[in-house]
Amino acid sequence: MKTKIQWLSLFGFLFLAANCSAFDLRQSLKDKLKVDVPQVNPKLTEAVSVAKEVRGPDETEEIAIGRQISGNLLGAAPLVKDAKLQKYVNQVGAWVASQSERPDLPWHFGVIQSDDVNAFAAPGGYIFVTLGLYRLLQNEADLAGVLGHEVGHVIRKHHLKILQQSQLVEAGSNILSRQVGNDKLQNLIGSGAEIVARGLDKDAEFEADRIGVVLATRAGYDAYGLPGVLQQIGHFAAADNSVALLFKTHPLPDDRLNKLDSAMGERFDSIKGQTLEKRFYRVKK
Amino acid sequence: MKKFLIWAIACCVLCGAPLAWAAESGTLTKNDELKAQPYRDAKTLKALAAGEKISILGKDGGWYKIKAGKSRGWVRMLSVRKGNAKKAASATGLLALASGRNATGKVVATTGIRGLNEEELKAASFNADEIQLAESYAVNQADARKFAAKGKLLARPFDYLPQPQ
Numbered sequence: 279m280k281t282k283i284q285w286l287s288l289f290g291f292l293f294l295a296a297n298c299s300a301f302d303l304r305q306s307l308k309d310k311l312k313v314d315v316p317q318v319n320p321k322l323t324e325a326v327s328v329a330k331e332v333r334g335p336d337e338t339e340e341i342a343i344g345r346q347i348s349g350n351l352l353g354a355a356p357l358v359k360d361a362k363l364q365k366y367v368n369q370v371g372a373w374v375a376s377q378s379e380r381p382d383l384p385w386h387f388g389v390i391q392s393d394d395v396n397a398f399a400a401p402g403g404y405i406f407v408t409l410g411l412y413r414l415l416q417n418e419a420d421l422a423g424v425l426g427h428e429v430g431h432v433i434r435k436h437h438l439k440i441l442q443q444s445q446l447v448e449a450g451s452n453i454l455s456r457q458v459g460n461d462k463l464q465n466l467i468g469s470g471a472e473i474v475a476r477g478l479d480k481d482a483e484f485e486a487d488r489i490g491v492v493l494a495t496r497a498g499y500d501a502y503g504l505p506g507v508l509q510q511i512g513h514f515a516a517a518d519n520s521v522a523l524l525f526k527t528h529p530l531p532d533d534r535l536n537k538l539d540s541a542m543g544e545r546f547d548s549i550k551g552q553t554l555e556k557r558f559y560r561v562k563k
Numbered sequence: 564m565k566k567f568l569i570w571a572i573a574c575c576v577l578c579g580a581p582l583a584w585a586a587e588s589g590t591l592t593k594n595d596e597l598k599a600q601p602y603r604d605a606k607t608l609k610a611l612a613a614g615e616k617i618s619i620l621g622k623d624g625g626w627y628k629i630k631a632g633k634s635r636g637w638v639r640m641l642s643v644r645k646g647n648a649k650k651a652a653s654a655t656g657l658l659a660l661a662s663g664r665n666a667t668g669k670v671v672a673t674t675g676i677r678g679l680n681e682e683e684l685k686a687a688s689f690n691a692d693e694i695q696l697a698e699s700y701a702v703n704q705a706d707a708r709k710f711a712a713k714g715k716l717l718a719r720p721f722d723y724l725p726q727p728q
Contacts, residue, residue, distance in 0.1 A: 372710075475681040523681070547603050
């Protein structure tokens with residue numbers, strides 16, 4: 279019991295210490311121990327701040343970035359004005375996202391008014407599917423697979439990494455550590471919602487596909503929703519305007535299906551899942 | 564009501580496939596087997612060769628119900644690509660599309676009027692009302708669990724897939 283209390287107090291001290299800034303801690307140690315604590319090497323401080331930059335923005339900042347991007351995207355294509363549809367997509371999306379390692383993000387899903395076939399993810403858990411893509415879906419498992427792919431981009435921070443690679447972040451990381459106005463945030467993400475029009479690395483897309491089928495499976499759905507949608511999209515002529523941006527920013531559906539085939543193999547053979555065709559919310563044509 | 568049911572059943576029997584499915588064409592992308600049922604250990608009906616044209620009649624999980632020549636059976640969905648595999652013909656068009664240029668080097672428009680093109684996305688400005696509306700539809704984890712339970716969706720562990728070599 280006694281040792282337990284000792285341990286607890288040690289933890290308590292460490293907890294308090296962690297909450298003090300480095301300077302205060304040094305000062306208080308100095309006062310307590312009456313010894314001269316050596317100055318922190320300035321090069322070391324520099325290294326620490328570089329490390330912070332590499333680590334990137336924290337979760338609050340990530341959400342603020344994603345919110346700004348999403349608000350811009352909605353400026354280009356507003357939500358479909360169908361509350362039942364929006365609620366339904368959030369129900370499916372929230373359930374799929376809860377199977378990921380970031381269940382506590384404030385996840386948001388929406389269907390946007392566009393005939394294009396596409397879906398977008400922004401940092402912090404904002405995900406949008408175009409009406410053109412939604413209309414291709416046959417059941418809830420298809421939707422779960424598509425949303426799972428986008429959740430994959432968010433949890434692996436694919437877009438955030440792009441922002442970090444660009445010149446924007448060097449300025450950004452410091453700006454973001456303080457309270458920021460929308461203007462500074464906007465500078466960070468570039469012009470409008472261009473970040474979502476910029477293609478990710480092919481491997482990031484393949485990774486998101488693998489995550490999409492796994493999250494749908496974990497959520498109890500048929501794993502083959504996403505591959506089925508990719509089959510449908512692969513059917514589109516490449517010259518079709520509605521898939522122009524999608525094909526420009528993603529590997530072609532056939533490549534994605536080949537990669538999924540190799541990755542999935544026979545692993546899903548004994549796994550059955552639901553498609554929930556009857557519950558699937560259908561939009562009016 | 565009874566009449567309707569009889570009609571519905573008759574339709575299903577006549578079509579021999581789920582109602583939503585109209586036959587679509589497809590092509591085998593690799594050698595595989597036509598199975599009597601949609602699972603791995605089912606009886607093999609015949610061998611299918613890469614490049615073979617088939618009709619897709621239905622879907623069950625990772626399997627397509629197909630017609631290959633005169634035989635009907637099941638094949639792995641990922642061994643098939645929908646369409647007639649005439650995509651090679653449009654490969655140049657596709658490359659041009661990817662670079663935003665056609666074969667002559669002229670910049671071509673990549674999206675239609677109602678689509679979302681890069682210029683529109685770049686020019687877009689923040690819509691506060693829409694983002695607030697989007698956020699108003701948020702579903703918390705407890706409600707998501709209820710929604711899942713209603714659909715008899717059971718969460719289960721499944722490891723992420725390694726990147727294929």
